[in-house]
Amino acid sequence: MSTTELPRAATGAGPVPGSETAGTRAKWRGWAGRLEAATPAHRDRTVDALRALAMLGVVLGxxxxxxxxxxxxxxxVLTNHSPLSGWPAAAPVSWLLQLLGPFFFAGGYAAARGSRGRAALPWLAGRLRRLVLPVLALAAVFVPVAAVLPAAGVPGPTRQVVWSLVSHPLWFLLVYLLLTALTPVLRRLTIQxxxxxxxxxxxxxxxxDTMRPGGLPGWLTITVVPVGWAVPxxxxxxxxxRKLTDRAGAVLLPAGVLAGAALIAAGYPASxxxxxxxxxxxxxxxxxxTLALAAAxxxxxxxxxxxxxRLLRRPAVWAPIAVLNLAAMTIFCWHQSALxxxxxxxxxxxxxxxxxxxxxxxxxxxRLLWLPAFAAVLVGCCLVFHRVETLGARRPAVSR
Known part of the structure; x- marks a missing residue:
């Protein structure tokens, strides 16, 4: 028994000042230590941190x-508006929060590492399971909801907003699935x-891009989307x-910044x-x-x-990154539902x-004052639905 527990145990008095704080710190260290122990030694924590940052950027954006x-x-009646249309100065904020380039980059890294030395079909089946199951859980909730809303008298514009916010972010999943399926080909091309x-x-x-002013046909837009994201x-x-090293950052960063600035000067939208x-x-x-921004x-x-x-070797720093990665798909699927x-x-x-x-x-x-409320509801959604994301997982460790 610790000395901080003696007075309360002996006298029945209230807690000793600071005992709860010390206990909370001990629990945090224990939890962080367990996540540290469950993390494979070969795992690249920097890529996980990049993925977590990209996920937070998507959600906050x-x-x-x-x-x-x-x-x-x-x-x-609810209608959806873009606050950026009345505030052009907010364009630089979009450069910080639009992190899909890093997200696809982390996905390519994980796919290459995970598929190395493994049969293509079993590896792909495991990847698809982790990606698709959270979407099926979302569909199991919102398909019945969408069917009930008209009968409940919900106005058409509101129903359209619900459907748009829930379904539109999932466009990336089809692209991600396609690139995942093409990983063996992309990996071979990169190696050779x-x-x-x-x-x-x-x-x-x-x-x-030269064809955009006249408008792009829908089939061409759909075709080019995976081509663009295949780059990061x-x-x-x-x-x-190991075809890309850390030293390449000294080239990609200024090249991306200069190219982005030149494209804006040439007439590209700044956002x-x-x-x-x-x-x-x-x-x-x-x-x-978009590619220049991803490069930067x-x-x-x-x-x-x-x-x-070096920073991520600390268990207390690594623990929240690990949790965000374990629940990445659940967070992505349900963040608009929280809103x-x-x-x-x-x-x-x-x-x-x-x-x-x-x-x-x-x-x-x-709007910033409402972010904690959105986050609290999202945490509740993750507590309920995260188990779906881990169905069939081989072990409860930190995995790709």
Whole structure:
């Protein structure tokens, strides 16, 4: 028995000041230590940290650019607006929060490492299971909800907002699944040709960019999306296969910054995400600016990678990164549901500032106050649905 427990055990008095704090710290250290022990020694924690940062960027980005506005004249009606359309100065914020390039990079690295020395079909089946099961859980909830909403009298614009917020972010999954299936081919090309074979892909993206002002046909947009994201995905494969080193960061970072600045000067939209009124989006499909942004982000990661590796050796620093990676797909699938849940809870109160109010000069400041509420609901969703993500897993360790 510790000395801090003696007075309470002997006298029945209240807790000794500081005992709860010490106990909490001990529990935290124990939990972090268990995660540390469950982490394979060969695991690259820096890539996991990059994936966790990318996931947080996606979640925060969606929460900050999805402005659901309640219509006082039509009770129950929600419409979706972009706060970026009235605030061009927010474009640099989108450069920080649009982290899909690093996300695909981490995916390519993990796929190359995980498939090495393993039969293609069993490895692919395991990857697909981890990706698809959380989506099936989401569908099991929202397909019945979508069927019930009209009968419940929910207005059409509100139903459209629900469907858009829940389903639209999942576009990346189809691209991710395709690139995952192509990993053996992409890995072989990277091993045999280095990164030179990516030049035709970048050239194709540039060619498509020249056609954007006249509008792209839907079939061409769908075709080019995986081509664009194959570039950072393959860079991740190259890192896993030692065809890309940390020294490349000193080239990618300034090259990405200079290329991005030149493209904006040439007329590309400054925002990394779609903004009404910009004419076209850098994300639909990925443009040269998106690739330049990814190059700058990944260059910075490579420059800082060694320092980050030293930091992540600390169990207390590594533990939250490990948890975010274990629940990555669950977080992605349910983060918009958390936004909707809080928004619907505020709907009876009208245009709640920062939640359901029209976008104004103070909207972003007010929106920040709601982020803890969104996060709390998301944690609850993860506690309920994360078990689906781990169904069939071989062991409860930190895994790719």
């Amino acid at each position: 969606h929460w900050l650019v999805s402005a659901l506005v309640a219509d006082p004249a039509r009770p129950g 040709c280095g990164l030179w074979w990516l030049l035709p892909l970048v050239g194709l993206v540039g060619l498509i 995905y393959t860079l991740g494969i190259a890192l896993a296969e 990394a995400v779609g903004v009404p009124g910009d004419g076209w989006s850098n994300l639909d499909p990925p443009s040269l600016f 982000q990944l260059g910075l990661f490579l420059v800082l990678r060694r320092r980050l590796a 909707l849940a809080v928004s619907f809870a505020g709907l009876p109160f009208g245009p709640v500032p920062g939640l359901l109010s029209p976008v104004g000069a103070d909207w972003f400041a007010l």
